Amino acid sequence: MRKLTIVFHHAGGGHQSAAEALKATFSTQADPWDVSLLDIQELLDPLDLIRRATGIRIQDTYNLILRKGWTRFTPQLLLVLQTTIRIYHSPIVKALRAYWAEHPADLVLSVIPHFNREIAESLQPQSARMRDGKTSGTRTPFVTLITDLADYPPHFWIERESEYIIAGTERARQQALTIGLPADHIFRTSGMILKPKFYEKTTVDRVAERKQLGLNPDCPTGIVLFGGHGSQVMVDITRKLNEAGSGVQLILICGYNQKLAAELTDLKTAKPKLVVGFAKNVDYYMALADFFIGKPGPGSISEALQFHLPVIVECNSKTLPQERYNAEWVTENGYGIVVQSFKKIAPAVQRLLEPATFADFQRKADEYSNRALFEVPAILEKCAEGTPAAPQSQPV
Numbered sequence: 001m002r003k004l005t006i007v008f009h010h011a012g013g014g015h016q017s018a019a020e021a022l023k024a025t026f027s028t029q030a031d032p033w034d035v036s037l038l039d040i041q042e043l044l045d046p047l048d049l050i051r052r053a054t055g056i057r058i059q060d061t062y063n064l065i066l067r068k069g070w071t072r073f074t075p076q077l078l079l080v081l082q083t084t085i086r087i088y089h090s091p092i093v094k095a096l097r098a099y100w101a102e103h104p105a106d107l108v109l110s111v112i113p114h115f116n117r118e119i120a121e122s123l124q125p126q127s128a129r130m131r132d133g134k135t136s137g138t139r140t141p142f143v144t145l146i147t148d149l150a151d152y153p154p155h156f157w158i159e160r161e162s163e164y165i166i167a168g169t170e171r172a173r174q175q176a177l178t179i180g181l182p183a184d185h186i187f188r189t190s191g192m193i194l195k196p197k198f199y200e201k202t203t204v205d206r207v208a209e210r211k212q213l214g215l216n217p218d219c220p221t222g223i224v225l226f227g228g229h230g231s232q233v234m235v236d237i238t239r240k241l242n243e244a245g246s247g248v249q250l251i252l253i254c255g256y257n258q259k260l261a262a263e264l265t266d267l268k269t270a271k272p273k274l275v276v277g278f279a280k281n282v283d284y285y286m287a288l289a290d291f292f293i294g295k296p297g298p299g300s301i302s303e304a305l306q307f308h309l310p311v312i313v314e315c316n317s318k319t320l321p322q323e324r325y326n327a328e329w330v331t332e333n334g335y336g337i338v339v340q341s342f343k344k345i346a347p348a349v350q351r352l353l354e355p356a357t358f359a360d361f362q363r364k365a366d367e368y369s370n371r372a373l374f375e376v377p378a379i380l381e382k383c384a385e386g387t388p389a390a391p392q393s394q395p396v
Helices: 014-026 049-054 058-068 071-087 089-102 116-122 170-178 196-200 206-212 233-243 258-266 282-288 298-306 321-333 342-352 355-367 372-385
Strands: 003-008 034-039 107-110 142-145 164-167 186-188 221-225 249-253 273-276 291-294 311-314 336-339
Touching: 003 014, 014 034, 014 196, 014 298, 014 372, 071 089, 071 321, 089 116, 107 116, 107 372, 116 142, 142 372, 164 170, 164 372, 170 186, 186 372, 196 282, 196 298, 196 372, 206 282, 221 233, 221 282, 233 249, 233 258, 233 342, 249 282, 258 273, 282 298, 291 298, 291 342, 298 311, 298 321, 311 321, 311 342, 321 336, 336 342, 336 355, 342 355
Parallel strands: 003 034, 003 107, 107 142, 142 164, 164 186, 221 249, 221 291, 249 273, 291 311, 311 336
Antiparallel strands: none
């Protein structure tokens, strides 16, 4: 059985989700791969300078920033991280080579940014270089799956050393071409990797389910989602929509943030609201909603569109730099409204729900079709076999 290693880490949630979704999908293939997951943070813990100094891992620092809403400092964190990786390039490559020696693979897939130059170099044959600069021996194919809608160069997702790139948007494909990668090594999918259940598109009796949950069956319903730890801005959104008499009810997903859930539960509103803690069945709640409010994360936007929900997202100086293009993408494709601040959420919702406007956004959302989870295995087969991407890299 062929062996596939997927490299991931726990910074954010999308990288691990993509890795686990692919592993689950490969297990159902007629000719399955033996899939293993490599948490690069665990492998590189001995080199983590921030952890040595503070006791906190780099990925935990990143997650703390997300949880506290300190995202204005993300560019500085990225600079520290990229500088550390550059300084420790050789030890990182050495650690990876030692891992491959003990755990050989027929193909390696990265679903993370920042470390792809090191992963690519670690997979190069260790035999002596020839006079023409090439190396003898065989090389394990290396593929980078971009789990953002676009790269945030330099040295984020796409590197000159990258061998194969899987891109979920035309912008990302063009970025790979710009850096000089050959067109036949760039594969285009129809979107971001989502969890398998999002492709099943859960269907529910919305009237009955809304009633059972204490919601008005006929009221416009927004789902508000800000990742696994929620965000204090959800309180502001709820208050402003209530004060403006927007006439909407909200499903508020708070994740692990119990304090936030308690504050939202105690908040008095004219329209019903449903406060949910950590939920493994976010797809169920999306099936009950009419539109989405949240940060412009590639996963959240893609999940909402998978349920044909128009979106309202915020983009400003506090937005993660790698997610700022996502707001452009929403606007360019007519999937919803981008606000500079959620302080303006009430007029944004009012505009979204204007019948003609909502119909247009919903039509665009209905046209969205994402089959990436089922496209990637076929692409990886091609990469393993050395088969080039189709001309112009159209979605498979």
